[in-house]
Amino acid sequence: MSGTDQRIALQITDLNVFYGPIHALKGVSLAVAEGQITTLLGANGAGKTTLLRTISGLNSPSSGSIRLFGEDLTGDPPPARGASIPPSLLSLVPHRVARVLGWVGRPGLAPDEIVARGISQSPEGRQVFPNLTVRENLQLGAYVRSDTAGIAADLSRVLGLWPRLRERLDQLAGTLSGGEQQMLAIARAMMARPKVLLLDEPSLGLAPVIVAGIFETISEINREGTTVLLVEQNAHLALRVATMAYVLETGEIQKCAPAAELRDDPAIRDAYLGGGH
Template identity: 55%
Template sequence: MLVLQDIHVYYGAIHALKGISLEVNEGEIVTLIGSNGAGKSTSLKTISGLLRPKEGSITFNGADLTRVQPQEIVSQGISQVPEGRHVFTNMSVLENLELGAYLRKDKAEIKKDIEKVYTLFPRLQERKGQLSGTLSGGEQQMLAMGRALMSRPKLLLLDEPSMGLAPILVKQIFSIIKEINKTGTTVLLVEQNAHMALSIAERAYVLETGKIVLSGNAVELAKSEAVRNAYLGG
Protein backbone atom coordinates (compact mmCIF):
# COMPACT_ATOMS: atom_id res chain seq x y z
CA MET A 1 0.00 0.00 0.00
CA LEU A 2 2.71 2.48 1.07
CA VAL A 3 6.32 2.27 -0.09
CA LEU A 4 9.17 4.57 0.96
CA GLN A 5 12.29 4.07 -1.12
CA ASP A 6 15.67 5.49 -0.05
CA ILE A 7 14.23 8.65 1.56
CA HIS A 8 16.65 11.43 2.57
CA VAL A 9 15.32 14.42 4.51
CA TYR A 10 17.25 17.44 5.77
CA TYR A 11 16.47 20.17 8.31
CA GLY A 12 18.83 22.81 6.93
CA ALA A 13 22.26 21.18 7.16
CA ILE A 14 21.04 18.37 9.46
CA HIS A 15 20.60 15.05 7.67
CA ALA A 16 17.49 13.77 9.54
CA LEU A 17 16.56 10.70 7.43
CA LYS A 18 19.46 8.88 5.82
CA GLY A 19 18.01 6.70 3.10
CA ILE A 20 15.13 4.93 4.82
CA SER A 21 13.06 2.36 2.96
CA LEU A 22 9.94 0.78 4.39
CA GLU A 23 6.58 -0.57 3.33
CA VAL A 24 3.12 -0.93 4.83
CA ASN A 25 0.71 -3.51 3.43
CA GLU A 26 -3.05 -3.06 3.38
CA GLY A 27 -4.71 -4.08 6.66
CA GLU A 28 -1.53 -4.08 8.75
CA ILE A 29 -0.51 -2.24 11.87
CA VAL A 30 3.15 -1.35 11.38
CA THR A 31 5.14 0.50 14.02
CA LEU A 32 8.28 2.64 13.94
CA ILE A 33 10.14 2.57 17.22
CA GLY A 34 13.33 4.28 18.33
CA SER A 35 14.62 6.81 20.82
CA ASN A 36 13.96 10.56 20.71
CA GLY A 37 15.47 12.21 17.65
CA ALA A 38 15.75 8.92 15.71
CA GLY A 39 13.60 10.28 12.85
CA LYS A 40 10.23 8.69 13.63
CA SER A 41 8.10 11.86 13.51
CA THR A 42 10.13 13.14 10.55
CA SER A 43 9.18 9.96 8.66
CA LEU A 44 5.45 10.57 9.23
CA LYS A 45 5.68 14.27 8.32
CA THR A 46 7.43 13.31 5.09
CA ILE A 47 4.68 10.81 4.18
CA SER A 48 2.06 13.51 4.95
CA GLY A 49 3.78 16.02 2.66
CA LEU A 50 4.67 18.39 5.51
CA LEU A 51 8.36 17.78 4.77
CA ARG A 52 9.93 17.26 1.35
CA PRO A 53 12.52 14.56 0.81
CA LYS A 54 15.70 15.64 -0.97
CA GLU A 55 16.07 12.17 -2.47
CA GLY A 56 13.95 9.04 -2.74
CA SER A 57 10.32 8.28 -3.53
CA ILE A 58 7.01 7.70 -1.74
CA THR A 59 4.23 5.74 -3.43
CA PHE A 60 0.75 5.03 -2.09
CA ASN A 61 -1.47 2.50 -3.87
CA GLY A 62 0.81 2.89 -6.88
CA ALA A 63 0.57 6.72 -7.06
CA ASP A 64 3.70 8.85 -6.57
CA LEU A 65 3.24 11.15 -3.55
CA THR A 66 6.80 12.46 -3.33
CA ARG A 67 6.01 16.03 -4.42
CA VAL A 68 2.27 16.16 -3.66
CA GLN A 69 0.69 18.86 -1.44
CA PRO A 70 -0.55 17.78 2.06
CA GLN A 71 -4.27 18.37 1.36
CA GLU A 72 -4.01 16.27 -1.81
CA ILE A 73 -2.39 13.49 0.24
CA VAL A 74 -5.39 13.59 2.63
CA SER A 75 -7.75 13.31 -0.34
CA GLN A 76 -5.77 10.24 -1.55
CA GLY A 77 -6.61 8.52 1.77
CA ILE A 78 -3.80 9.28 4.25
CA SER A 79 -4.60 11.05 7.51
CA GLN A 80 -2.22 11.92 10.35
CA VAL A 81 -2.80 12.32 14.08
CA PRO A 82 0.05 14.67 15.01
CA GLU A 83 2.26 14.45 18.07
CA GLY A 84 0.88 16.73 20.77
CA ARG A 85 -2.69 16.28 19.44
CA HIS A 86 -3.21 19.86 18.08
CA VAL A 87 -6.97 20.04 18.54
CA PHE A 88 -8.64 23.40 17.84
CA THR A 89 -8.98 24.46 21.46
CA ASN A 90 -11.52 27.30 20.96
CA MET A 91 -13.88 25.05 18.99
CA SER A 92 -16.24 22.39 20.34
CA VAL A 93 -15.64 18.65 20.09
CA LEU A 94 -18.29 18.39 17.36
CA GLU A 95 -16.79 21.29 15.37
CA ASN A 96 -13.36 19.62 15.51
CA LEU A 97 -14.85 16.40 14.13
CA GLU A 98 -16.67 18.28 11.36
CA LEU A 99 -13.39 19.96 10.40
CA GLY A 100 -11.86 16.51 9.94
CA ALA A 101 -14.32 16.01 7.06
CA TYR A 102 -13.54 19.35 5.38
CA LEU A 103 -12.71 17.71 2.03
CA ARG A 104 -16.02 15.82 1.95
CA LYS A 105 -19.40 16.92 0.62
CA ASP A 106 -21.55 13.89 1.60
CA LYS A 107 -23.38 15.43 4.57
CA ALA A 108 -25.50 12.38 5.45
CA GLU A 109 -22.42 10.12 5.45
CA ILE A 110 -20.47 12.67 7.54
CA LYS A 111 -23.23 12.47 10.17
CA LYS A 112 -22.98 8.67 10.17
CA ASP A 113 -19.20 8.87 10.58
CA ILE A 114 -19.56 11.25 13.55
CA GLU A 115 -21.83 8.61 15.15
CA LYS A 116 -19.17 5.96 14.45
CA VAL A 117 -16.54 8.14 16.17
CA TYR A 118 -18.90 8.48 19.17
CA THR A 119 -19.24 4.68 19.27
CA LEU A 120 -15.44 4.32 19.37
CA PHE A 121 -15.05 7.17 21.86
CA PRO A 122 -18.22 7.47 24.01
CA ARG A 123 -16.50 10.20 26.06
CA LEU A 124 -16.53 12.49 23.01
CA GLN A 125 -20.29 12.16 22.70
CA GLU A 126 -20.67 13.20 26.33
CA ARG A 127 -18.45 16.22 25.63
CA LYS A 128 -19.61 17.09 22.10
CA GLY A 129 -20.64 20.67 22.92
CA GLN A 130 -17.62 21.34 25.12
CA LEU A 131 -14.64 23.48 24.02
CA SER A 132 -11.77 21.17 23.11
CA GLY A 133 -9.29 23.20 25.15
CA THR A 134 -11.12 22.17 28.34
CA LEU A 135 -10.72 18.42 27.67
CA SER A 136 -8.18 16.26 29.50
CA GLY A 137 -5.07 15.06 27.62
CA GLY A 138 -6.62 11.64 27.03
CA GLU A 139 -9.85 13.14 25.71
CA GLN A 140 -7.88 15.43 23.38
CA GLN A 141 -6.00 12.38 22.06
CA MET A 142 -9.33 10.65 21.40
CA LEU A 143 -10.59 13.77 19.62
CA ALA A 144 -7.46 14.03 17.46
CA MET A 145 -7.90 10.38 16.44
CA GLY A 146 -11.64 10.83 15.82
CA ARG A 147 -10.98 13.94 13.73
CA ALA A 148 -8.44 12.07 11.57
CA LEU A 149 -10.96 9.26 10.99
CA MET A 150 -13.50 11.77 9.65
CA SER A 151 -11.61 11.96 6.34
CA ARG A 152 -12.19 8.19 5.95
CA PRO A 153 -8.48 7.37 5.64
CA LYS A 154 -7.24 4.17 4.08
CA LEU A 155 -4.01 4.71 6.04
CA LEU A 156 -3.91 6.33 9.48
CA LEU A 157 -0.58 7.78 10.67
CA LEU A 158 -0.36 8.00 14.47
CA ASP A 159 2.45 10.04 16.04
CA GLU A 160 3.10 9.22 19.73
CA PRO A 161 -0.56 8.58 20.72
CA SER A 162 0.40 7.56 24.27
CA MET A 163 2.51 10.62 25.05
CA GLY A 164 1.68 12.19 28.42
CA LEU A 165 -1.19 9.80 29.17
CA ALA A 166 -1.79 7.79 32.34
CA PRO A 167 -1.10 4.02 31.95
CA ILE A 168 -4.82 3.09 32.09
CA LEU A 169 -5.57 5.52 29.25
CA VAL A 170 -2.61 4.22 27.22
CA LYS A 171 -4.18 0.73 27.31
CA GLN A 172 -7.51 2.18 26.23
CA ILE A 173 -6.00 4.15 23.32
CA PHE A 174 -4.11 1.06 22.10
CA SER A 175 -7.20 -1.14 22.22
CA ILE A 176 -9.02 1.53 20.17
CA ILE A 177 -6.17 1.53 17.62
CA LYS A 178 -6.70 -2.24 17.24
CA GLU A 179 -10.44 -1.64 16.86
CA ILE A 180 -9.85 1.00 14.13
CA ASN A 181 -7.57 -1.45 12.34
CA LYS A 182 -10.18 -4.25 12.54
CA THR A 183 -12.71 -2.02 10.77
CA GLY A 184 -10.40 -1.86 7.75
CA THR A 185 -8.03 1.07 8.33
CA THR A 186 -4.32 0.37 7.88
CA VAL A 187 -2.16 1.94 10.62
CA LEU A 188 1.40 3.24 10.71
CA LEU A 189 2.25 3.95 14.33
CA VAL A 190 5.15 5.97 15.73
CA GLU A 191 5.49 5.33 19.43
CA GLN A 192 7.97 5.84 22.25
CA ASN A 193 6.25 3.10 24.29
CA ALA A 194 7.90 0.29 22.35
CA HIS A 195 6.40 -2.44 24.53
CA MET A 196 2.81 -1.37 23.75
CA ALA A 197 3.55 -0.68 20.09
CA LEU A 198 5.09 -4.11 19.51
CA SER A 199 2.20 -5.78 21.33
CA ILE A 200 -0.38 -4.60 18.74
CA ALA A 201 1.70 -4.38 15.52
CA GLU A 202 2.28 -7.10 12.93
CA ARG A 203 5.63 -5.68 11.84
CA ALA A 204 8.08 -3.11 13.15
CA TYR A 205 11.00 -1.00 12.03
CA VAL A 206 13.63 0.24 14.47
CA LEU A 207 15.10 3.66 13.70
CA GLU A 208 18.40 4.99 15.02
CA THR A 209 19.75 8.41 14.01
CA GLY A 210 17.79 8.52 10.76
CA LYS A 211 18.47 4.95 9.63
CA ILE A 212 16.50 1.71 9.89
CA VAL A 213 18.72 -0.66 11.84
CA LEU A 214 16.27 -3.56 12.35
CA SER A 215 12.96 -4.65 10.89
CA GLY A 216 10.73 -7.67 11.02
CA ASN A 217 7.87 -9.43 12.78
CA ALA A 218 6.83 -7.41 15.86
CA VAL A 219 6.64 -10.44 18.19
CA GLU A 220 10.12 -11.58 17.18
CA LEU A 221 11.56 -8.09 17.53
CA ALA A 222 10.06 -7.82 21.02
CA LYS A 223 12.02 -10.99 21.92
CA SER A 224 15.26 -9.73 20.36
CA GLU A 225 17.96 -8.99 22.90
CA ALA A 226 19.09 -5.82 21.13
CA VAL A 227 15.54 -4.39 21.10
CA ARG A 228 14.85 -5.48 24.69
CA ASN A 229 18.02 -3.86 25.99
CA ALA A 230 17.59 -0.64 24.04
CA TYR A 231 13.83 -0.03 24.21
CA LEU A 232 12.11 -2.44 26.58
CA GLY A 233 14.23 -2.03 29.69
CA GLY A 234 16.14 -5.32 29.34
Protein backbone atom coordinates in the same frame (compact mmCIF):
# COMPACT_ATOMS: atom_id res chain seq x y z
CA MET B 1 -2.75 -12.23 7.91
CA SER B 2 -0.32 -14.18 5.79
CA GLY B 3 2.40 -11.95 4.44
CA THR B 4 2.69 -13.28 0.92
CA ASP B 5 -0.46 -12.03 -0.82
CA GLN B 6 -0.59 -8.84 1.20
CA ARG B 7 -0.92 -5.63 -0.83
CA ILE B 8 1.39 -2.79 0.13
CA ALA B 9 -0.63 0.28 1.12
CA LEU B 10 2.23 2.68 1.73
CA GLN B 11 5.66 2.15 0.21
CA ILE B 12 8.51 4.45 1.17
CA THR B 13 11.67 4.05 -0.82
CA ASP B 14 15.10 5.49 -0.08
CA LEU B 15 13.75 8.70 1.43
CA ASN B 16 16.16 11.51 2.25
CA VAL B 17 15.03 14.59 4.14
CA PHE B 18 17.10 17.57 5.22
CA TYR B 19 16.34 20.26 7.78
CA GLY B 20 18.76 22.88 6.54
CA PRO B 21 22.16 21.25 6.97
CA ILE B 22 20.81 18.41 9.12
CA HIS B 23 20.30 15.11 7.34
CA ALA B 24 17.19 14.02 9.25
CA LEU B 25 16.22 10.93 7.26
CA LYS B 26 18.95 8.95 5.55
CA GLY B 27 17.62 6.67 2.86
CA VAL B 28 14.63 5.38 4.79
CA SER B 29 12.69 2.54 3.18
CA LEU B 30 9.58 1.15 4.78
CA ALA B 31 6.45 -0.72 3.70
CA VAL B 32 3.05 -0.67 5.35
CA ALA B 33 0.95 -3.68 4.38
CA GLU B 34 -2.75 -3.16 3.77
CA GLY B 35 -4.97 -4.07 6.70
CA GLN B 36 -2.14 -4.32 9.20
CA ILE B 37 -0.71 -2.22 11.99
CA THR B 38 2.91 -1.44 11.22
CA THR B 39 4.90 0.20 13.96
CA LEU B 40 7.93 2.45 13.75
CA LEU B 41 9.94 2.52 16.96
CA GLY B 42 12.67 4.93 17.90
CA ALA B 43 13.95 7.25 20.56
CA ASN B 44 13.38 11.00 20.70
CA GLY B 45 15.03 12.72 17.77
CA ALA B 46 15.38 9.55 15.70
CA GLY B 47 13.36 11.14 12.89
CA LYS B 48 9.97 9.48 13.45
CA THR B 49 7.97 12.69 13.39
CA THR B 50 9.98 13.96 10.43
CA LEU B 51 8.99 10.84 8.52
CA LEU B 52 5.30 11.31 9.30
CA ARG B 53 5.44 15.01 8.42
CA THR B 54 7.07 14.10 5.13
CA ILE B 55 4.38 11.52 4.37
CA SER B 56 1.74 14.17 5.09
CA GLY B 57 3.46 16.59 2.72
CA LEU B 58 4.67 19.10 5.30
CA ASN B 59 8.34 18.45 4.57
CA SER B 60 9.63 17.83 1.09
CA PRO B 61 12.17 15.08 0.63
CA SER B 62 15.32 15.80 -1.34
CA SER B 63 15.09 12.36 -2.90
CA GLY B 64 13.22 9.09 -2.65
CA SER B 65 9.56 8.32 -3.09
CA ILE B 66 6.39 7.77 -1.10
CA ARG B 67 3.73 5.70 -2.83
CA LEU B 68 0.16 5.13 -1.74
CA PHE B 69 -1.14 1.99 -3.48
CA GLY B 70 1.38 2.66 -6.23
CA GLU B 71 0.65 6.37 -6.72
CA ASP B 72 3.68 8.59 -6.16
CA LEU B 73 2.95 11.40 -3.69
CA THR B 74 6.36 13.04 -3.90
CA GLY B 75 7.57 15.34 -6.63
CA ASP B 76 10.68 15.18 -8.75
CA PRO B 77 13.85 16.54 -7.18
CA PRO B 78 14.60 20.16 -8.15
CA PRO B 79 16.62 20.38 -11.37
CA ALA B 80 20.16 21.73 -11.23
CA ARG B 81 19.13 24.81 -13.18
CA GLY B 82 16.80 25.91 -10.38
CA ALA B 83 19.42 25.63 -7.67
CA SER B 84 20.88 29.09 -8.29
CA ILE B 85 17.52 30.86 -8.03
CA PRO B 86 16.78 32.24 -4.55
CA PRO B 87 13.70 30.54 -3.13
CA SER B 88 11.92 33.81 -2.29
CA LEU B 89 12.20 34.89 -5.93
CA LEU B 90 11.12 31.45 -7.06
CA SER B 91 7.95 31.66 -5.01
CA LEU B 92 6.99 34.85 -6.85
CA VAL B 93 7.01 33.09 -10.19
CA PRO B 94 3.85 31.16 -11.02
CA HIS B 95 4.57 27.49 -10.70
CA ARG B 96 3.73 26.64 -14.30
CA VAL B 97 6.11 29.28 -15.64
CA ALA B 98 8.89 28.05 -13.36
CA ARG B 99 8.38 24.51 -14.59
CA VAL B 100 8.54 25.55 -18.24
CA LEU B 101 11.79 27.40 -17.48
CA GLY B 102 13.14 24.26 -15.87
CA TRP B 103 13.59 25.95 -12.49
CA VAL B 104 11.46 23.47 -10.56
CA GLY B 105 10.52 19.86 -11.02
CA ARG B 106 7.10 18.22 -10.84
CA PRO B 107 5.79 19.23 -7.43
CA GLY B 108 4.87 16.76 -4.72
CA LEU B 109 1.25 16.60 -3.64
CA ALA B 110 0.14 19.32 -1.24
CA PRO B 111 -0.94 18.27 2.26
CA ASP B 112 -4.64 18.65 1.43
CA GLU B 113 -4.25 16.51 -1.70
CA ILE B 114 -2.54 13.84 0.38
CA VAL B 115 -5.41 13.80 2.88
CA ALA B 116 -7.84 13.57 -0.04
CA ARG B 117 -5.89 10.57 -1.41
CA GLY B 118 -6.43 8.76 1.89
CA ILE B 119 -3.66 9.48 4.39
CA SER B 120 -4.56 11.27 7.59
CA GLN B 121 -2.63 11.81 10.76
CA SER B 122 -3.01 12.19 14.48
CA PRO B 123 0.00 14.43 15.10
CA GLU B 124 2.57 14.33 17.85
CA GLY B 125 1.33 16.03 21.01
CA ARG B 126 -2.28 15.60 19.82
CA GLN B 127 -2.61 19.17 18.53
CA VAL B 128 -6.36 19.38 18.83
CA PHE B 129 -7.68 22.87 18.10
CA PRO B 130 -8.27 24.06 21.67
CA ASN B 131 -10.41 27.05 20.76
CA LEU B 132 -12.82 24.92 18.73
CA THR B 133 -15.42 22.55 20.09
CA VAL B 134 -15.04 18.79 19.89
CA ARG B 135 -17.66 18.75 17.14
CA GLU B 136 -15.84 21.43 15.16
CA ASN B 137 -12.57 19.55 15.49
CA LEU B 138 -14.24 16.47 14.07
CA GLN B 139 -15.85 18.46 11.26
CA LEU B 140 -12.42 19.81 10.30
CA GLY B 141 -11.10 16.26 10.15
CA ALA B 142 -13.52 15.74 7.26
CA TYR B 143 -12.49 19.00 5.55
CA VAL B 144 -11.52 17.42 2.23
CA ARG B 145 -14.76 15.45 1.98
CA SER B 146 -18.08 16.59 0.61
CA ASP B 147 -20.24 13.47 1.05
CA THR B 148 -22.54 14.77 3.78
CA ALA B 149 -24.16 11.40 4.45
CA GLY B 150 -20.81 9.62 4.71
CA ILE B 151 -19.44 12.28 7.06
CA ALA B 152 -22.49 11.92 9.32
CA ALA B 153 -22.06 8.14 9.33
CA ASP B 154 -18.38 8.45 10.24
CA LEU B 155 -19.21 10.95 12.97
CA SER B 156 -21.55 8.51 14.66
CA ARG B 157 -18.98 5.77 14.13
CA VAL B 158 -16.16 7.60 15.94
CA LEU B 159 -18.56 8.70 18.65
CA GLY B 160 -19.49 5.05 19.06
CA LEU B 161 -15.82 4.20 19.50
CA TRP B 162 -15.31 7.02 22.01
CA PRO B 163 -18.53 7.71 23.94
CA ARG B 164 -16.59 10.21 26.06
CA LEU B 165 -16.37 12.48 23.05
CA ARG B 166 -20.12 12.27 22.49
CA GLU B 167 -20.68 13.61 26.01
CA ARG B 168 -18.35 16.50 25.29
CA LEU B 169 -19.34 17.33 21.71
CA ASP B 170 -20.03 21.01 22.32
CA GLN B 171 -17.24 21.57 24.79
CA LEU B 172 -14.07 23.38 23.72
CA ALA B 173 -11.36 20.84 22.94
CA GLY B 174 -8.93 22.78 25.14
CA THR B 175 -10.97 21.83 28.20
CA LEU B 176 -10.57 18.07 27.62
CA SER B 177 -8.16 15.95 29.61
CA GLY B 178 -4.98 14.72 27.91
CA GLY B 179 -6.47 11.29 27.26
CA GLU B 180 -9.65 12.74 25.81
CA GLN B 181 -7.60 15.04 23.59
CA GLN B 182 -5.72 12.00 22.29
CA MET B 183 -9.01 10.26 21.54
CA LEU B 184 -10.18 13.39 19.75
CA ALA B 185 -6.97 13.62 17.73
CA ILE B 186 -7.38 10.05 16.49
CA ALA B 187 -11.12 10.49 15.93
CA ARG B 188 -10.44 13.66 13.97
CA ALA B 189 -7.99 11.82 11.74
CA MET B 190 -10.57 9.04 11.26
CA MET B 191 -13.09 11.60 10.01
CA ALA B 192 -11.08 11.86 6.79
CA ARG B 193 -11.92 8.16 6.29
CA PRO B 194 -8.26 7.35 5.65
CA LYS B 195 -6.92 4.33 3.83
CA VAL B 196 -3.79 4.70 5.93
CA LEU B 197 -3.95 6.23 9.40
CA LEU B 198 -0.73 7.74 10.77
CA LEU B 199 -0.47 7.88 14.56
CA ASP B 200 2.37 9.85 16.11
CA GLU B 201 3.02 8.71 19.68
CA PRO B 202 -0.53 8.29 20.93
CA SER B 203 0.82 7.20 24.34
CA LEU B 204 2.79 10.42 24.91
CA GLY B 205 2.38 11.76 28.43
CA LEU B 206 -0.68 9.68 29.31
CA ALA B 207 -1.35 7.42 32.28
CA PRO B 208 -0.86 3.69 31.55
CA VAL B 209 -4.53 2.81 32.05
CA ILE B 210 -5.59 5.46 29.53
CA VAL B 211 -2.90 4.35 27.08
CA ALA B 212 -4.18 0.78 27.31
CA GLY B 213 -7.67 1.94 26.36
CA ILE B 214 -6.36 3.96 23.44
CA PHE B 215 -4.35 1.04 22.10
CA GLU B 216 -7.40 -1.19 22.37
CA THR B 217 -9.32 1.25 20.19
CA ILE B 218 -6.44 1.42 17.71
CA SER B 219 -6.64 -2.37 17.36
CA GLU B 220 -10.38 -2.13 16.90
CA ILE B 221 -10.07 0.53 14.18
CA ASN B 222 -7.57 -1.74 12.47
CA ARG B 223 -9.84 -4.79 12.72
CA GLU B 224 -12.57 -2.74 11.04
CA GLY B 225 -10.26 -2.34 8.06
CA THR B 226 -8.05 0.75 8.49
CA THR B 227 -4.36 0.32 7.79
CA VAL B 228 -2.24 1.92 10.52
CA LEU B 229 1.30 3.23 10.73
CA LEU B 230 1.96 3.62 14.45
CA VAL B 231 4.96 5.63 15.56
CA GLU B 232 5.88 4.97 19.16
CA GLN B 233 8.49 5.26 21.85
CA ASN B 234 6.54 2.83 23.99
CA ALA B 235 7.79 -0.29 22.21
CA HIS B 236 6.17 -2.62 24.70
CA LEU B 237 2.62 -1.69 23.73
CA ALA B 238 3.31 -1.00 20.09
CA LEU B 239 4.82 -4.43 19.53
CA ARG B 240 1.79 -6.03 21.09
CA VAL B 241 -0.67 -4.58 18.59
CA ALA B 242 1.54 -4.43 15.49
CA THR B 243 2.28 -7.09 12.88
CA MET B 244 5.48 -5.62 11.44
CA ALA B 245 7.95 -3.38 13.21
CA TYR B 246 10.73 -1.06 12.11
CA VAL B 247 13.34 0.55 14.33
CA LEU B 248 14.59 4.01 13.40
CA GLU B 249 17.82 5.35 14.84
CA THR B 250 19.32 8.76 14.01
CA GLY B 251 17.52 8.87 10.69
CA GLU B 252 18.24 5.33 9.56
CA ILE B 253 16.20 2.12 9.67
CA GLN B 254 18.17 -0.23 11.91
CA LYS B 255 15.81 -3.17 12.02
CA CYS B 256 12.80 -4.51 10.24
CA ALA B 257 11.11 -7.64 11.53
CA PRO B 258 7.76 -9.12 12.52
CA ALA B 259 6.66 -7.52 15.77
CA ALA B 260 6.48 -10.89 17.52
CA GLU B 261 10.16 -11.41 16.83
CA LEU B 262 11.19 -8.01 18.18
CA ARG B 263 9.21 -8.60 21.34
CA ASP B 264 11.75 -11.26 22.28
CA ASP B 265 14.78 -9.43 20.95
CA PRO B 266 17.05 -8.67 23.92
CA ALA B 267 18.57 -5.63 22.20
CA ILE B 268 15.14 -4.09 21.70
CA ARG B 269 14.15 -4.98 25.21
CA ASP B 270 17.18 -3.21 26.60
CA ALA B 271 16.86 -0.18 24.36
CA TYR B 272 13.12 0.50 24.42
CA LEU B 273 11.28 -1.70 26.84
CA GLY B 274 13.24 -0.91 29.95
CA GLY B 275 13.84 -3.38 32.74
CA GLY B 276 10.57 -2.71 34.49
CA HIS B 277 8.17 -4.09 31.88
